[in-house]
Amino acid sequence: MNIVVCVKQVPEVTDAELTISSDGSRILADDLEMDINEWDNYAVETAVRLKEAHGGTVTAVTMGDEDSEDVLRQALAMGADEAILIDDEDFEGSDAVGIARGLHAAIKDRPFDLLLAGVQSADNGWGQVGLVLAELLQRPYASLVVDVQVDGDRLTVQRELESNTLERVSLPLPAVLTIQSGANTPRYVSILGIRRVRNIDIEETDADDLGLDEDQIGVKSSSVQELKLSLPAMGEGAEMLTGSVEEICDQTARIIREKGGLQ
Amino acid sequence: MLPGRPLFWQIQPIWLFYSLAFIAVCIFAAGLIYRIRLWKTGTGGFPRINSRHLIRLFSEALLGKKIWSGDFAAGFMHFLIFWGFAGLFVGTVLLSVHEYIITFLSGTIYLVYSATLEIAGAMLVLSLGWAVVRRYVQRVSRLENRGSDAAVLIWIGGAAVSGFWVEAVRLTALQPQWQGWSFIAAAMPLAGMGSHTATVWYPVFWWVHALLSLGLIAFIPYSKLVHMMTAPAAIYLSDRTAGIIPVDERIPDGEVHTVADFVGFDACTRCGRCAEVCPATRAGEPFSPREYLLWAQQRAYENAGGNAILRRGILATGTADALFNLHRIWHCTTCNACIEVCPVSLRPPDAIRQRRSAVVEAGVEMPEMLAQSLKNVFKYDNPWEATKKKRAKWSKDLDLTDLSKNKKRTGKTETTDAKATGDICYFVGCTTALDTRAQGLARSFAFLLNRAGVAFGTLGKKEPCCGDIARRGGEDGLFEMKREDALDVFNKYAITDVVTSSPHCYHTLKHDYPLYPAGPACVDSSNLRIRHYTEFIWELMEKGRLVFDGSGPVTITYHDPCYLGRHHRLFDLPRNILAAVPGVTLVEMEHHREDSLCCGGGGDRMWQEELDGEMKMSALRIEEARETGARLLITACPLCLIMLEDARKAAGLEKDLEVLDLNEFLVRRISD
Structure with missing residues (x-):
């Protein structure tokens, strides 16, 4: 079974202190660690396990800058056989359809039986790219998948x-x-x-190669416009404790006692 | 007539005996060669023999030094079996020499020879009986009983007893004048057999003995008796650490075990001493070093090629039903307690580390928490997921020299920092820098260094992770990367003299870094001088730069960190430091020095709480500390400090016992 799996590099934000640029257009990513999108990691594992059980090949594809090569190398190290990097600034500002068009153009001429993607990405969180891809490919689609069994041609x-x-x-x-x-x-x-796969050639392509113009991708084609990013305001009732660990512990204990949590 | 013995008396045909002997030796050789072929698939190769090897072989293999220690009964039993067996073997060889090369066994020499063999036989039979009692009556708990254990005892016993009977029948038939020298054979019951009957029956007894003995020879390589050969080989091989093969030079999915590991699997006699001292086994976890060795041996032979009959022979009698699976390899804390007691000097933690590297390479069976910690080391350069900034936070108010800002040492510009003249690099380490409890160690040590007027600095935010967690966890690629990063940082800031907080960093920098082959492919670490803080403090005390006064008597007990004690034999040093502080009374816990109990934090267990059994290792240790009645439990390792502090709280001992790092204690006792 030949499988294509879409992956994306995203910043790791779980414990990071996020800073937003003054014009509210983007998150300042300088101090952030980049990693494979969590959902995509599960998709790659699913693909590799299907390959191990049923044979065939796995191709990983991503859209991003040259640093995104890291997630492709990770997919290759996990067991993917080939990797495609779509690297073009023209895709910036695309909505899910624009991104899906890019991915579609890169893979549509390859024979494959199954296309996998993560449910959503940790940064944008649209949860649409997989669905739009299915539409562009005119293929049946299932979302939120946690288990895959192959049953002949179904x-x-x-x-x-x-x-x-x-x-x-x-x-x-x-x-x-x-x-x-x-x-x-x-x-x-x-x-x-990772070192074992460092010499595998990654196929690089861009919007020109893929025959996509700005009517189809990028800001111009996007049906949604990003206006401003902001960090959520601190809600009422939230209190940030500051000080040394001991002081924070003392304050926490005092609050719990005052609110009747400790009798 | 001179005393002597007719060889092959009444025995026909002799060629049949020699044919059978030839077959037995062939079966013996085939089994041994099969094993050696497996060993050769290991990495590392054989070292050249030197005088140190010979001394070890003499004391451990021939004298059984480690068999005696800790278990006199076992030592004495093995001594009797060994020398009884060896005596009879040498006796038989001498008989062949007498027959075919030089005739010498006659007269007095024969009588001494005969009596010696008589004693050797008696030693063997008696000690086998003792072995049966230990195994089946006394039921020594560390021994596991398998069918092959009984087979070995019965077979050797049968060969030895039948030998006495052959002798007895021959003496009855020939009635020599000197038969008083064969005092045991003379006492064998023969049911009133007369001289004539004995002559007729003698060949039957002789052939039974011959078949049992030849069979035993053939059986040796297919049973634990193979340790006659493999134990000396293992002792010989244990005397060195295999170098590290850089990851780029490794064959994908290649063999991870070394030649020494394979020989070790074959040398294990399942005596169970390792299981007795293993802290994980003690805490009720599903792990013991013995089980790993047996499991690994079984897997190795199951996957070995070559003759299927030989393989099945070895598998059928040598190893069976090893109760183990791959997931259990993460239980080992690499405390090396098993190495201390192993009579054949095996190094199970080293073999287990090698196996871990194979699991990491495959990636599919990694414990999740460890995988996360290793990813953190890759991303954040520490296992605690902390940003660079946090690394220097512990010393924010201490005004320490930051060696990474020491421009003078780079030789490009003049220093702007007058304090930046420190030669000593205090290598704080990830855990000491980032864990709030362990930071007390760093702050205290920095205080002591300042008090002693030592010119020192730290690398502040730029301090690298030494890679200990990667090395212990088998993430060899990551370790290599961390090693190179760390050495690059040391080189960049011209650092050559390093003092560590942690015995783990100490071991990694001092012992593991130089294991890479010299050459352009690997960064050299030989210019580094690595010391643990205990060594440095002792030097300062000897120079009189640190003086402690008595502020009242205090009873303390000291917990040996595994990587300071067992790994680097620094047992006396921390005790000497404590003894030099006036007012200190040191009391020892039940387990201390070489047989100290592990706190449970090493070997990456610090980052794998999910492996804990019902009883934590640290809880067992804190209980031993409580039993001493000491007010203070002192240790010299950040991991031990954290583990023991947690255990103390969990045991509700906050009022009775205080857990302190050695530095913290010394700060309290420093003279004004």
Whole structure:
């Protein structure tokens, strides 16, 4: 089974102190660590496990600057065979359709049975690229997938719905799936693993090569316009404790005692 | 007639005996060669023999030094079996020499020879009986009982006892005048057999003995008896640490175990001394070094190529039902307690570390918390997910020299910082710099250095991670990267003299960094002088630059960090420091020095709480500390400090016992 998996490099923001540029247009990423989008990591693991069980190849594709090569190397180290980097500033400001058009153009001429993407990206969080890709490819689509079983020329997948409900659906191949986080345990990528794949050629392409112009991608084509980024204002009732660890602990204990948490 | 013994008396055909002997030796050789072929798939190769090897071989293999220690009964039993068996073997060889090369076994020499063999046989039979009692009556708990253990005892016993019977029958038949020298054979019960009957029956007894003995020879390489050969080989190989193969030179999915590891698997007699002292086993975790060795041996032979019959022979009698699986390798704290007690000098933690590197390379069976910590080391240059800024925060108010800002040493511009003249680099380490409890160590040590007037500095925000966690966890690529980064930083700021907080950094910098092959491919670390803070403080005390006064008597106990004690034999040094402080009474815990208990923080266990059993290792340790009645528990390692402090709180001992780093204690006792 030949699989294409879409990946994206995103800043790691869990414990980071975010700063936004003064004009509110972007997050200052200088101090941020970059990593593979969490959902995409599960998608790559799903792809590699399917390859290990059923044979075939895995191709990882990403859109981003040259630093995004890191996530492709990670996918290769996990077991992908090929990688494509779409590197073009013209894609900046694209909406989900613009991004999906780029990815679609890069992979549409490859024969593949399955296309995987993460449910959403940690930075933009639109959750649309996989769906739009399915539409562009005219392929059946399932989202929020946590389990994939191959059944001849069909797939049986589990979708994770709310309240711990699982939905089992069957769809014909070729198909497009978006993979939910927690679908598996993505394998550890060792430095040795990354070094082993450093000589694999990454196919690089851009909007020109892909035959896309600014009517189709970038700010001009985008149906949504980003106005301003801001950090959420501190809500009422929130109190930030400051001081040394001991002082913070003392204050915390005092608050818990005052509010009746400790009798 | 001179005393002597007719060889092959009444035995026909002799060629049959020699044919059988030839077959037995062939089976023996085939098994041994099969094992050696497996060993050769390991990395590292054999070192050249030197005088130190020979001394070790003599004391540990021949005299069984480590078998005696800690278990006199086992030592004495093994002594009797060893020398009884060896005596009979040498006796048989001498008989062949007498028959075919030089005739010498007659007269007095024969009588002495005969009596010696008599004693050797008695030693063997008696000690085998003792072994049976230990194993099946006394049921020594560290021994695990398998069918092959009984087979070994019965077989050797059968060969030895049948030998006495052969002798007894021959004496009855021939009635020599000197039979008093064969005092044991003379006492063998023969049911009133007469001289004639004995002559007729003698060949039957002889052939039974011959078959048992030849069979035993053939059986040796397929049983734990192979340790006759493999134990000396393992002792010989244990005397050096295998160098590190740079990751770029490794074969993908290649063998991770070294030749020494493989020989070690074959040398293990399952005596269980390691399981007795392993802190993880003690804490009820599903792990013991022995189980790993057996499991790894079984896997190695299951996957070995070559003759399937030999493989099955070794697997059938040598190893079976090893209760282990791959997930358990992460339990090892690399405390090296097992190495102290192993009679054949095996190094299970080293073998386990090698196996970890294979699991890391495959990536699919990594424990999640460890994987996260390793990713943190890659991204943040520390396992604690802390930004660079946080690394120097502990010393914010201390006004220490930052060696990374010491422009003078780079030789390009004049220094702007008058204080930047420090030669000593205090290598704080990730945990000491970032953990709020361990920071007390750093602050106290800095205080002592200032008090002693030492010119020193730290690398502040630029201080690299030494890579200990990567090395212990088998993330060899990451370790290599950290090593290169760290050496680059040292080189950039012309740092050659390093003092560490942590015995773990100390070991990594001092022991592991030089394990890379010399050459242009790897950064050289030989210009570095690495000391642990205990060594440095002792030097300052000897020079009289640190003086402590008595502010009242105090009873303390000292916890040996594994990487200071067992790994680097620094047992006396910290105790000497404590003894030099007036008013200190040092009381020892039940386990101390070489058999000290691990706190449970080493070998990356600090970052894998999920492996803890019902009882934490640190809880066992804190209980031993409490039993001493000491008011203070002092240690010299940030990991021990954190683990023991947590255990003290968990045990509700806040009022009775204080856990302190050695520096923290010394700061309290410093003279004004």
